[in-house]
Amino acid sequence: MNPYNYQKAATLADAVAARGQPGTFLLAGGTDLIAQMKSGHRAPVNVVDVKSIPELASVQATGDGGLEIGAAVCASKLAQNDTIRQQHAGLHDSVQLIGSLQIQNRASIGGNVCNAAPSADAVPALIVDAAQARIAGPKGERTIALEDLFAGPGRTTLSEGELLVSIVLPKPDERSASAYLRFTPRREMDIAVVGAAARISVDGNNNITGARVSLASVAPTPIRAPAAEAALVGAPASGATFAAAAIAAQTDATPISDIRGSAEYRRELIAVLVRRALEQCAVRLNLEISQ
Numbered sequence: 001m002n003p004y005n006y007q008k009a010a011t012l013a014d015a016v017a018a019r020g021q022p023g024t025f026l027l028a029g030g031t032d033l034i035a036q037m038k039s040g041h042r043a044p045v046n047v048v049d050v051k052s053i054p055e056l057a058s059v060q061a062t063g064d065g066g067l068e069i070g071a072a073v074c075a076s077k078l079a080q081n082d083t084i085r086q087q088h089a090g091l092h093d094s095v096q097l098i099g100s101l102q103i104q105n106r107a108s109i110g111g112n113v114c115n116a117a118p119s120a121d122a123v124p125a126l127i128v129d130a131a132q133a134r135i136a137g138p139k140g141e142r143t144i145a146l147e148d149l150f151a152g153p154g155r156t157t158l159s160e161g162e163l164l165v166s167i168v169l170p171k172p173d174e175r176s177a178s179a180y181l182r183f184t185p186r187r188e189m190d191i192a193v194v195g196a197a198a199r200i201s202v203d204g205n206n207n208i209t210g211a212r213v214s215l216a217s218v219a220p221t222p223i224r225a226p227a228a229e230a231a232l233v234g235a236p237a238s239g240a241t242f243a244a245a246a247i248a249a250q251t252d253a254t255p256i257s258d259i260r261g262s263a264e265y266r267r268e269l270i271a272v273l274v275r276r277a278l279e280q281c282a283v284r285l286n287l288e289i290s291q
């Protein structure tokens with residue numbers, strides 16, 4: 001590993017100022033960055049630790065019943081959060097799949113997002129929850145839909161000097177539930193061959209009034225699955241609807257063949273995982289599902 005300067009930012013302003021310097025990388029848990037530095041994939045001149053910045057280190061309710069998660073909050077803290085467990089069960093599923101318990105004690109939600117791996121487990125779960133990314137930079141703050149933060153493998157749409165402050169989740173509908181599932185050859189310490197998150201909202205007749213589906217490891221970035229969502233909205237929550245949406249999701253993806261699976265295998269996995277994620281949503285909503 002090349003020598004580098006280490007700095008701990010105490011405030012958001014300090015971090016934004018430091019981030020503007022050439023060769024500067026932000027450090028949260030370091031579970032991606034340090035490994036990349038050791039392998040020579042990244043060679044920062046300056047490493048700026050963001051874990052102590054108050055805005056990045058807290059989880060708090062928003063005025064309108066939503067939740068704002070600081071970018072540096074680690075996965076295990078999110079797994080212990082009651083609001084996330086009750087209202088954002090898919091996110092709760094996903095953060096408990098990241099690495100091992102030791103990794104979860106370090107791995108931040110912002111690092112999972114900003115590392116921009118197509119396989120990042122928390123990202124599809126955040127996307128189906130309509131997450132917004134709060135970004136700070138030299139020109140002030142802006143907020144974008146989380147799915148618009150990804151430019152390609154390992155690349156975000158953050159501009160020079162910008163950093164992720166927090167993720168804002170709106171309050172979910174009253175009768176709504178989410179789930180995240182992934183397939184890995186090993187149970188732990190492996191990267192998703194495919195990941196699938198779903199959220200559905202239903203009315204009093206159990207017709208689907210809102211749906212979001214998002215996939216990992218099937219395109220250069222995490223993606224939404226609009227064909228799957230269109231197959232769900234307006235339809236009854238049933239086995240047939242879920243199966244149709246699962247097939248539709250295959251058309252939303254552009255998987256590649258690599259060491260972890262062929263494109264064809266990934267397409268099969270998409271259909272299986274999307275259907276199971278939707279079934280898990282139905283279970284969480286206590287719905288009796290007809291075929």
Ligand SMILES: Cc1cc2nc3c(=O)[nH]c(=O)nc-3n(C[C@H](O)[C@H](O)[C@H](O)COP(=O)(O)OP(=O)(O)OC[C@H]3O[C@@H](n4cnc5c(N)ncnc54)[C@H](O)[C@@H]3O)c2cc1C
Binds near residue numbers: 120162191
């Ligand atoms: C053994 C092992 C197992 C793993 N298993 C999984 C897994 O199962 N699923 C999974 O999804 N991931 C997994 N990972 C990857 C990693 O743990 C996660 O992506 C983690 O969430 C990264 O968070 P971090 O805080 O460690 O990020 P860091 O390594 O600190 O940062 C990652 C990247 O994001 C940038 N960054 C960090 N914070 C910000 C910010 N606020 N604004 C802008 N840029 C920022 C950094 O500069 C860096 O480029 C694994 C890693 C290891 C080492």
